[in-house]
Structure formats: structure tokens, C-alpha cells
Amino acid sequence: MIPVLLILLPLLTGTISFFIKEENAAKGWGLLSAVLTLIVAVAGIYFYPAAQLSFDSAWLPSLGSRFTMSMDGMSKMLVLLTAISFPLIFLATYKNQYRNAGSFYALMLLTQAGLMGVFVANDALLFYFFWELALIPVYFLCSLWGGEKRIAVTFKFFIYTFIGSLMMLAGILYMYFQTADHSFAWQSFYSVQLAPEKQSLVFWLFFIAFAIKMPIFPFHTWQPDAYEQSPTATTMVLSGIMVKMGIFAVIKWLLPFFPSASEQFAQWIILLSVIGMLYASLIAIRQDDIKRLIAYSSIAHIGLMSATLFTGSRVGLEGVMIQMFNHGINVIGLWIVADAIEQQLGTRKFSELGGLAQKAPSLAILLVVMAFANIALPLTNAFIGEFLMFNGLFHYNIWITAVAGISIILAAVYTLNMVQKVFYGNTTAVTSNATDISGNIRITLVILVILVIALGVYPQPMIDLTKDTVGATMAGK
């Protein structure tokens, strides 16, 4: 029952939110809903019997699709990530002004419902449904509340990902007709024995969808633009959670079904991912815009995850699992900082910023922690993930690891560039009147920083949480 609750709660509150006219009421409602969802998620995962974590009901009997949901370790973790992120996002952007705040929060909550659905669905058709449900509200969010070029940019993003998901739909259909019992259930897909030569086409159909979502090089060009133009709250959802959909999907809906194709194409995907890491890192070095920098940095990080996914290494997969969570936390933190700066100073250009550390010391300190988490400094959460992932990559090939490792150097270069240009040096015309962050942002960032450090010092709970998924994925057929 828990998964259904996790979807229904934001869905219903979101629908109600459409009708809330008053801005503060909408904000409060959104926050309340997100906190409730968090409570349900935490209670469900840690305090309720495991039987409550799955749900099964008839849906489309003639199609062989059931309303089936279940939560394994990975789902739990991503559900937790989603549940934690939304209250924090709402809190951090609490003071931002929105036209039609009711609709804004409604769409955000619908996105949350979609995300939850993606992470718990155990039926391919249902999965596809939620996959799209998560996308549509984001389209509206970005187009309605985004930056200057929002319409074109969001549209590109939408079409791009839509093409991907249509490919996936074709793949799902193909798999469906291969199942013995003509069912969309995960188990049925899993038990399909596809001949290796047949796997490759379907594999790519699925993979392209996921690759666009993640995104990995060279399918990434929608991403920096979309991140730059979206309202920051949405960007946080996009980069913090939605890109994890791609990785999640690869682990749950790709690797187990097409073992031989995954192996066959692993080297190409890893190569692409690693190229993408370096490529994105190098581009990030030259960025003059905080949001774009974070976007490219995110591409680089995702590249590492996608490369590791295909190494077939157990340790690597463990790393990917916890890194999904960690990257979500970290990148949301960075966006909050970016948003705080933009909201206050009205610019995101490094060339116009500087010396903020004098004016906003709390922001500076919290950003520095997030920045160092971004470059995977030990005792921050990202270190654990990257350590395990590089380990996995190392099992695969040492040279690839060494080349990929260059990205951690480059990460230091661009992240410190950002820190330096925004916070250090002398104040500029723009920053001379800056003040420190407001309480809500401070609280959010402090929570995030505590999470960063706590998970960096004691990551074991996260590793244990996803153990079963790793085991199941690595077990193969």
C-alpha cells in the first residue's frame, strides 16, 4: 500500500493545489504535502512490514498489464531521495515569487508523483506511464516559469526526451510479444530468453531512451540549456532526481533483460561515457554561468555512473547506487546556492560576481562544502560513491580508469574556479550590496551539508539499503 500512497499523496494534493489562488497558501500546501510524503516514505521504508511495500491490482487485463508496484533496495533509496528532496526544494525556494503559485506547486507535486511512480512501478507499461507523467509537468514548469529562452529550450528538451521514450515504448512492445504469458510484468520480461542477435536492437531502443534522460554524451545537448532556463526549483528536480531515472532504468529495465547485448556494447558505452566525462569537464572549465557550469559538471558525474554501470562490476554497481542518492543531494545543494545568488543579485555570470565571501559568509561556507562534495573530497558523501565506482571501473580496465580519473582533476579545476570567481576576490558592482542568505535557505543548506558529511563518514546504511538490488542485478540469468 505504501507505494500507492506515495503516488496518490502528491497526485491528490497537487490536483488540489491547482485551485489554490493565494500564493502563500500554495507554498504552505506544497511544503505540507512534501513533508507528509517524506513521513510516509520514511515510515514505510523503515517502520512498516515489507509486505506493505508492494501492491498489485488488476488494471488492463486484456493487455496483460497489471497495476503492480514493488520496492527493492534501489527503489527505496530513490524514493527516499525524492521524498527528501522535495521538502528541501520547497523550503529553499520558499521566498521565490511565482505567478500562479498554485499551479506551480501543483505541477511540482505531479512531477513528484510521476517520479515516485517510476521508481516503484513493476510493470513495464505502468513504468512507461509514470515515465511520461514525470515529464509533462516539467515541460509546463519550465515553459511557464523559466528564463528568457524557455520556450524553445524546453521544447527541445521535451521533444528530445519524448523521442527517447517512444523508442523505449517500441522496445517495451517488442519485449511484450516475446513474453510467454503476454504480460508487461518485470518478471515476465526478465524470463524472456532473447537470442543475442535479437537483443541488440531492443537493447538500443531502451538504451537511447535512458541515455537521453541521463544524459550521456553525445545526447546531452538539451541539458545545459534546460537547466539554465528552467526555474531553479524545477532544475533541482531535473538534475537531482530525474536524471537518476535514466540510471535507475538501466539497472532495473535494461541490464537484467539483455545481458549479452549489454556485454557486447559495454565497451562502446563506457567509451562514450568516459569521453563525455572529459568533454563535459573541459567545457565546464570555460563556462561563465553558474548554472551551466553545474549542468556540465553533472554531465561529467553522470558519465562516470553510466560507464560504471556497464562494467559489470559489483562494487561499481554499489557505487552507482549510492552515488545516485549522493549526486542528487549534492547537486540540489549547488542549485540552491546558484538560486540564492541569482535571486538576490539577478545574475549568474562569474564575470559579474566576486567577493561574495565577505558579504555572505554563511553562503560561502555552505557552498564550499557542497563544492567539495561535488569534487568528491573524502568524508563527503560523493567520495564513497566515486571511490566504489572507480573501483568497479578499474576492474574493467585500468586505462579507462586512468583517463576517467583525469576528470576528478578537471572537476577540481572548474569547481574551484567557480568558488573563486563567485566568492573570493574583491566585490564588484553587482555584489557590493549583497547580503547573506535568508533563514530558509540556510536551514536547507545546513540539512544538506549534514547529510553530505554524515553519509560521507558513515555510508554503510546506504550501501546496505541497496544490497539486494545489486545482488539481483549481478546475479544475471
Added chain:
Amino acid sequence: MSITQIMFFFLSALAVFSAIMVLVSRNPVHSVLWLIAVFFAISGHYILLNAQFLAIVNLIVYAGAIMVLFLFVIMLMNLNKESEPNKHIWMKLAGAISGGCFLMVMVSLVRQAADFQGKEALVGTGDIGLIKNLGKALFSNYVVPFEISSVLFLSAMVGAVVIGKKE
């Protein structure tokens, strides 16, 4: 060559010639007249094929009623002179060529059809075309479509009224 064959070829030549004249006549009234000639030739074929009922109906309905309607309209619009501007020569050529291609392809298709080799259309004999037999069939097996075609006429009538009526 029997008389029927001679008649067949004569009527065919007449039909084709008149049909060609329909297109090449500059004056619409001439076209109508040539078309009536085609209808007569076709009716002749019907008679050859012993389909007297259709031959008569063809003359009455087509040559008599429909063509007169056409003539009326042409007169009404005062189009009885060579007023039509020429179509672009390339368009004409393209039209003729594609029409010719269509003919060629279809003819070659029929030429290849082995199952028609040696089959004949019964000429002169056979009484299915007689009004008695046709009538019997029409009001037994074909009564449903016959009734349904009344709907067609109804709608055509309504249509003509709707469109023709002055507002």
C-alpha cells in the same frame, strides 16, 4: 468478318473518336454533343451485347437527361463560345503522358492476364439483359440497395436545394 464484328469495330471507333473530340473541342457545347455521340456508341454496344434495358436507360438517363442538364448549365452560364483559356502546355503534356501511361500499364496488365485468353463476351444472345429478368432480380435480390439508393436521391435533392436556393 461478321456483321457483329463490323458493328463492334465501327461503334468502338466512333466511341473513341467522339471521346477524343470531347476533349479537343474548344466549345463546351460541342463537347457535350460529342459526349452524347459517345453515349450513343456505347448504347450501340449494349445492344450488341443484348443488354437492351441498359441501352435504353443509357440513352434516356445519360444522353437525354444528364446531358441536357449539362447543356442547360452551359447555356445558363453563357459558355457557348471558346472562352476557356489554355492550360499550360507542359501541364497538358504531363496530363496526356500520364493518362497514356495509365492506359499502357493497364493494357499490358490485361495482355498478361492469362485467364482471359479465349474468353468471350456473349454477343447477341443471352437474355439477362432483358428488362424482365433485370426487373425480377432488381426487386428480389437487389431490393435493399434499390431502396437505399432513395436515400442517395434524398440527399442529392436536399443538397441541390441547399446549394441552389438563393439566400
Added chain:
Amino acid sequence: MPIQYYIYLSLALFSIGIIGVLTRRNAIIVFMCIELMLNAVNLLLVAFSKMHHGTALATDAATTAGIDGQLFVFFIMVVAAAEVSVGLAIIVMMYRNIHSVDINFLNRLKN
């Protein structure tokens, strides 16, 4: 008569009708050419009807096989008549508005 002759003849008439549709600009003439096409079909149907009748006669003297072909022609004529009334009404309506029956005038709707 060999059935091919009829087929060729009616195909020839049909194609002349098509060529007429393609080469003339006067809507009435175009419409007449369409009528010509229909007549070609009628002729072919009658010929086929007689052909099938002939084939069936060889085994059964009392057969009415082939009669449906001729009835079909009858229905085509019925429909043609209805169509003509509507068609001419439309042409007249157009003439009232633009004082022309040239189909090349009709190009407000394009792209």
C-alpha cells in the same frame, strides 16, 4: 467477341476520360470527362457480365449468372444522376460567385 476487345475499348475510353480531367480547365468539361470514365466502366461491366453469363451457360441453360453486373451498371447510373445534380449545383454556385468555371481559379486554398 473476345473479352479483351471490350477491356481495351473501355480502358481507352477511361484513359481518355482521365486525360480530359487532366488537361481541361473548364469544370464542366472536367465533370463530363468523369462521366465518360463512368461510362467506360459501365461498358466493361456489361461485357464482363456477358462473359460470365456465357461461361455459366455452358453448364446451366437457365442460369442468370452475370445479371448482377448489369444491375450494378444500373446503380452506377442512378448514382451518376444524383452526383450530376449535386455537381452541377456546386458549379453553378461557384459561377455565381466568381463568374467563371475555370478550375485554375481555385487556388485560394493551398500550401
Added chain:
Amino acid sequence: MNAIILSALLGVVMMFSGILTKNKSVLKYIAAVGLLLLIAFNVMDTYAIFKFDIDSRGLLSFGKFGLYFNTLAFAATFIYVLLSGSDIEKAGINVAEYFALIFFVLCGLSILSGFNGMLMLFLGIEILSIPLYILTGSDKRNLKSNEAALKYFLMGSFTTGIMLMGIAFFYGATGSFTLNALPVIPTTGMINPSFLHVGGLLLLFVAMSFKVSAAPFHFWTPDVYDGAPSVFTSFMATIVKAAGFIAFIRLFQTQAVALGPTWKIILSIVIILTLLIGNITAVFQQSVKRMLAYSSIAQAGFMLFALFSSNDLAMEGILLYSVAYSLATIGIFAVLIKMNDYTFDGFNGLAKSNPVLAFTTTIFLLSLAGIPLTAGFFAKYYMLASVIKEGGSLWLVIVALFFAAVSVYYYFRVIQAMYFKDGDAGTAPISGVFKLSLVLLAALVIVLGIFPSIILNGFYF
């Protein structure tokens, strides 16, 4: 048979009610009641509760599928009349006659869902088409309407000629007009498709492709849909087109065996051309109405998949597709008719001036684009699934998906105009009932998007 008789009768009734009352809205309600009656009688026919048992001598045969399609089509027409019925008077003064013609079209539609031979096919198509020629030209003072009517009429008649030639060939080869007539070698029982037979079917294929506006026989569609009064475009593009598809499939279901493998090649070419031309050309249209015309071509491309695969999924799918597509298109046209300006710019800022209209239009557009949670998704889903089920044509599916993505582009342009652009989209006065009906229709689209089985179960029970 109930449907044919009753719809013809209702046509006559409408004609007379035009004489008896001058009140236009009364006519609308009479038509609506008539449609309800029609639905009721058709349902009675379906379950053999009450039916006119007329022996059609094998010319008509009503299966469950055909009758069910009738029900759905009548229901769609009912919705259409409710939403757009009062806008019919915008097209011209002869409202009663227009309703009559609509009923005659429905009569043709009922014939097409049950024809069993070429004669009834021919009659059905003509009964369907002739009223449409008139409806297209009903706005007599409007040159566009004139032009559309004449174009439609000329091309339609020409196609009738082609179709008749095809039927003649068919008759020549098989000696019969019935659908399941196949030239069989008596000794072996093998199907022996003769040249004439195949040639005839080819011509029939061309003619039917024209009717369902499949490329490259689609040329009439944009011009006619654009030129015709919007309220009739809505009807033509939805219910009539669906009837065309039903006839098309019915015609080729049994005959496909005679056609051999090349049939699929030709059909693929037509499908791809249709998708290509429909989708690509729609991208740069300025008028929403014309865009919808092209989109209807594009949707036809998808519906052709049912013909391509011709399996049970395809049959279920074409029903669902017809319903999903018709509902969404009727909804959009109902909104479009209310707009002062039919261009994309005319929709600018509709979300502000009239959120309900904008929201429901969005739902309809999403459904047309095939986004999940709307009926349009399952429609497309069934089409693609039926093809994949046949196997071997995955490439065709991928091409179709690409074009589905393109279709998002132009459908979303409307959404962008409504929500993201500033402007004052002017509309005619909009009644509360209209809004309510729109919302209900949108809800229906969504419900069907979650539980498509509502439609499909009706097919089985």
C-alpha cells in the same frame, strides 16, 4: 439494419422539422434526441432485442464489430452535436437540412460498417460522400467554401470512377461482387490471384486511400478541411474518416491474401508517405485549422497500421483509435469554432482569458500527440502493438515513432501559444454548458487513457 433505416428516417424528420420550427436550437435538440434514439436502436440490434429483420440477400451482414462501431460513431456524433450543434448555424441558414444531411451521412456510415459486397460499398461511399460535398459548400458566399466543395466534388467523383474501374476488374476476375470472392482454382483450392483481380484491388486501394486521405491521395484533405465550415470539418475529419477506415479494413481483410507480399510493400510506402507528408507539412502551418487538417492525414497514417497488420489487436485498435481521435478532434474543433482567429497567434494567451478552454484543449492535444494517460496513447499503442505482433516490421514502428515525435512539435505549438505567449485570444461568448461539456469530454479522454478497456470491453460483450 436498424441504424440504416432509422438514420434515413431521422434525416427526413430533420428536413420536416426545419419547416415546422424556425428555432435553431430546437433543431439541435431534436437531432440530439434522434441520435440517442439511433444509439438505442442500434444497441437493441446488437443484442437482438429488437431489429428490422430484412433479408438483404447477402449484401449486408452486420457483425458485432460493425454494430459496435455504429454505436461508437453515433455516440461521437452525439457529442459532436452537443458541443458544436449550435455553431452549425454559422455555416449557413439551412440548419435543418444540414442536420438531415448529417443523418444521411450516418446512414452511409451504417452501410459501410456492414457492407458485404461491392455494390453496398459503392452505395455506402456515395451516400457518405454526396452530403459531404454539400456540407463543404454550405457557406455559399465564402469563396473558400465554394472552392473546397468543387475540389472535393471533382476529386471525389474522379475517385469514384477509379473505384468503379477497380470494381469492374474485380468483377471480371471473380464473377462476383461479394467481398470474400476470391479466384480459386477449383482443383487445388489454391488462391490464384489473376492480374485483373489484383489490378482491380489496386484501384480499389487507391480509391479507399483517397477516402481516408492517405498520401499521396491526400491532396484534397487540407484544402477541403480548410475551406469547409469548421463545424463540418470537425465532423468530416472524425466520424466520416473513421467510417472510411472501417470500410477500408473490411474490404481488404479477406482480400489481402490474394495480394501477396508486395501488398505490404505498397502499404508501407503509403503509410510512410502519409506519416511524412502529414506530419512534416503540419509543422509550418500558420492556421490551426489547416494544421489539424494535416494532422488528420498524419493520424490516418497511424490508422493505416490497422490495415497493415489486420489482426485482432488491429481491430480493437482501430475502434479505440477512432474513438480517441474523434473525441479529441471534436473537442479541439469545438474550441476552434469559438475562436475569433484560427491562426496559432489567435490562441495566444488563451490560458489567461479562458483557462477552461485552454486546459481542455491541452488535454485534447496531448491525446492527439499520443501522450500517456490520454486515450490517444492507447490508440497509438494498439496500432504499434498490432504491427509488432506481426513481427518483422519493427523498422516501420520506429519510423512511425519518429513522426509521432514530430507531431508533438505542432500540437505543442498550440499549447505554447495558449500558455506561454501573451496575447488576448478573442473568443465568441462561451456558455457554461459548453464549458461543462468540454470538461466532461476531456475527462472522458483521460478516463479512456487510463482504462481503455471501457471501449474494448464493449466490443466483447
Added chain:
Amino acid sequence: MSKLVYLVPLFPLIGFLINGLGRKSLSKSMISIIGCGVMLASFVVSLLVFFDVKANGATTVELFSFIRAADFQIPFAFQVDQLSSLFLLIITGIGFLIHLYSAAYMHEEEEQHFGRYFAYLNLFVFSMLLLVLGANYVIMFIGWEGVGLCSYLLIGYWFKNDQYNYAAKKAFVMNRIGDLGFLLAVFWLLFKLGTVTYGDVFSRVSELSSFDITAITILLFVGAMGKSAQIPLYTWLPDAMAGPTPVSALIHAATMVTAGIYMIARSNILYTMSHVSQTLVAITGLATAIFAATIALKQNDIKKVLAYSTVSQLGYMFLGLGVGAYTGAVFHVMTHAFFKALLFLGAGSVIHAMHHEQDIRKMGGLKKHMPITHITFLLACLAIAGIPPFSGFFSKDEILMAAYSANPIYYYVGLGGALMTAFYMFRLYSLTFLGSFRGTHEQAHHLHESPSPMTIPLIVLAVLSVFGGFVGIPEVFASDAHSLEHFLAPIFAESNKLAHAHHLTHSQEYIMMGVSTALIIGVIVFAVTKFKKAADVNDEHTGIAKVLENKWYVDELYDTVIVKPLHLLSVFFKNILEKNIIDGVVNGVGKLVGYGSRQLRLLQSGQVGNYILVMVMVMVIFVLIWFNDLTIMNFLKKLF
């Protein structure tokens, strides 16, 4: 007592938290009391631990399981043994002194920044302690990167100055390059052995192939190069002098930069088993020693001279490690920590007095103004120059002797370096303290001896610099007097067993010591006489001197070879590849659709005739397609 070892890093951590969080509310004196107090507490515990280890031997303290992954597990454990306890003493001891010194030195700072400074400093000590205490390479790596972070923060402490920020960034990035090597070595170990815990690794080292060992040790050494500023990754250290001087003393002289030596000493068994790596270490160390010394000859910034001297001295330590003199290297770490910290603090005292003037050409004659600083500085100079019996003599001698026995060329080159060291140190000394004052009147007016919190550490360190060498008296003077060697023996036991030691005869040693001491004294005399008058103060340098002054143009070389191409590449990626090619393709599809749309629209010409024409033509084509496998084509051919 060893069980309480976690207190050692815990105190600085607490100090970091208190000072960091309370930097706005706490007063300066409170901050310095907390900052110094935690260090003192730490030092006391370290002492206890040290004696405990001395008495009871080594133990491992496991706190909790850090990572328990599928293939391996990494505990958060502390290794308490001779080596780490010695380093604990150095770090906390010198750390305490420098904290104390800082309290006075940084007194001009605002409270908030004062608190920040102490927080960073405490955090650094915490990280450094983790580095040396860690019982496996991963914990070491945590400290390893942690000290890098603190170094970054402290170099960029005055963050308003962009120059300093660049230096900080440079330090961090160069460290990261090394860290990548370290990390790869860790992965390699995990891959091959499934463990990174020292005990397991060293006991199972025989399972590794010699290629593995060489690769791992070289990768580890890359890490050491970054952290301990060896060629080619040394350039950050001189720039790191941008930080406050106490920081330079603590981090960039006494502790952090010796992390590489600690690491190699810790992994001695691995290095001993790979001759290739050992040679590489030795040669790199030697090269760095000489190279940095040459640069130091011509530097005019007091801290830069010391920085290059540090690089050079680190080179000696690596030489020692490379030739198997692990004890010698650790010994030199210790003595170097004393005298180099002293030198830096002395320099700090001078800079303090000179109002942040660092150019030695503008100093001179400070002897009479700052007696304590002068004396302690002189003692440190003597120690670093290697004059017996100062501490530097013993440790350097031990390394050079071992180098000689490994390869005499090492010795000769090393001796050359030592002479240069003596020269530039006394050049520095003379220019600063001797002669007459060359600064402005303003500065001259304010010259004063530093306050006691600054001079006390100087004195303590001077004492240590003078007498610190006596823990490692070579055998040639007294047998069994090398107490450090005895103490560290368990750590290097395995290596020593493997190493084929061939000792020099006593007479050889005496001769070498005598000659080298004589040469050094000669150089000192030459330097003092030459620079007492500050002869070359304003000379325009030419030729080799100019090259030296510009540090062999290494920074410029790196700039052209690595930094600029990388930037060009990223500009190319950003502006051309990303925008025009990758995104161009994506947008191109869209544009193609748009173009296709505009073209396809034209098909819809509006002319009925055209429409029908297309229909007819398509019909013809369809028929042709349909029958193409049949004879229709042949027939058509016949027809024409």
C-alpha cells in the same frame, strides 16, 4: 592508552567545530585559547601514546566499519605504532607551537577571520592526524586529501587577493594530480589483494607480481610527488607561500609536505621489493634537491627561498627513501620539521616586524633590532647547512652516507646540493640580519622584537634544532647510540632484512664528514662575506642567473605545454564541437524538418489538376511496383 588514540584527532576536530561555528561570537582570546588548548591536549595524549607504544608496541584501533562493499571492507581504523606515534608527536608538538605563535602573529585579523583561521588550522591538524593514524590506505587518503583541502583554504586565507586564490587553486589541483596516482594505486591494491589495510597488504605482498608492485609503488609515488612537491609537481609549493607565514611553517614545511615521505616509509616493504621504483624515487628526490637548490640561490623573497629550500630538503628525504635509508629519511623529516619550522617562524617574525615586507633586498641589519629572532634563525641556518653537531648534520649525513653506499654519484650530487643549501641559507641570513638596513624609514622606525608568544616557540624550536640530532647519533661516533633507529626498527624490519646493506668503513665516513663539513664552512664564510655588504642587491641579472631567478621558466613551460592547450581544447569543445557539431546535429534535425515542411507545403499547389495528376502517376507507379516481379516490364520493353 593506545585505545584513546582517537582523542588525538578528536581534539582538533572539536576545536575546528567550536572555532568554525562560533567564529562570530567568540572573542579572539577565546578562539586562541581553544585553538591552542586542543592542540596542547592532543600533544599530551600523543605523548602518552608515544610512551605507550614505546613500552607496549604497536596496536590497531578500529573505530567503525567505514565501507563494507561487495568485494572488500575498509574499516575506519587507526594504526598506532612507532612510525605514527613519532609523527603524532611532530605534528601535535610543532602544531601546538605554531598555534601559539599564530595567536600573536594573526592578531591584526578581524575576529571572524581570526576564528576562521584557527578553525582551518585545527582542521588541518585533524586531517594530518588522520593521514598518519590511518590503518589503511583509504583512511590515509582521507587525510591526504583533507590536508590538501586545508592547504587550499589556508593559502587562500586572504581571499580578497586573487593572486593568492590562484596559488591556492594551483596547490589543490597539483595535489589532485598526485592524488589520482595514489587513488589508482589503492584501486590496484584492492583489485589484486582485496584489502588496503597495512597489515594485510604487507603480509600478503608476496602474492603480488613484481609488475604489480612496481606499478603500485610508482603510482603511490606520483601521489607523493604531488603532496611532497617533487619534480614535476613541485611548482605549487613556492606559490603556496601566499598563505600566512605560520601556515607555511606548519603545512608547507613541517608536516603536510612530509606526508609523501611518511607514506613511502609506511609502505617501505613495497618499495624495497621494487628496485625500479626505488631508483625512481632516489633519482627524483636527488634531482629535485639539486634543482630546487639552484633556484633558491637567486630568490629574493624570504619565504620563497625557504620554500625552495623545503623542496630541496624534501628531495633529500626522497633520496634517503630511494636508497633504503628509511630511518634516515624519517629522521630528516623530524629534524627538518624543527629547523624549517623555526626558519619560517623566524621569517614570520621578520615579516611581522617589517610590516609584511618580504623582499630580503629591502632588509638588512636586523640583528640588533631582533636579537632572539636573529639567534634562533642563525641556529636554524647552521642546522640546515649541516654543521655538526646541529640536528641537520646528523640526519643529512645519514642520508648521504646511505646514498654513497648505494651509488657514489648520488653522494657527490647530494653534496653539491648541500653546499648550495649552505650558500643560499647564509645569503638569506646575511642579507636579512647583517649589514645595514635598506628598508624605508617608516619600517626602520617600527622595527621591534616580536612578542613573547612568538619568541617562545622560536626558542623551543631552536633548542630542538640544536639538540634534536642526538636521537640519531651515527654508529661511527658511538655504537648503539641511534635511538631513533632502534625505536623504528619494527617498522623497517622486513625491508632491512631484504636490503643488502654494505656499510662504509669508519675511516671513510670520517673523511667524508670532514671534507663535507669543511666545504660547507667554506661556502658559509664565502656567502657571509659576499652578502654582508649586499653587493648584488640591485644587479640586473643575465644568463644563467636570470634563468635561475625565473625558476628555470618551469611555470611558463607548464603553461605553454599543458594549461594553454587544455584551455584551447576546452574553448574548441565549448564553442565549436558543442555548439556547432553536436548541438548542430540535433538542431539540424529540427531544421531539416522545418525545411522539409516548407518544401512539402509547395506540393499542395491548390490546383485540382495537379492533385489528380499526382494520383494518376502514383497509380501507374504502384502498378509497376506491384507487378515488377512479373513480366510486365518485359512487355513494356517489347512495346517500345
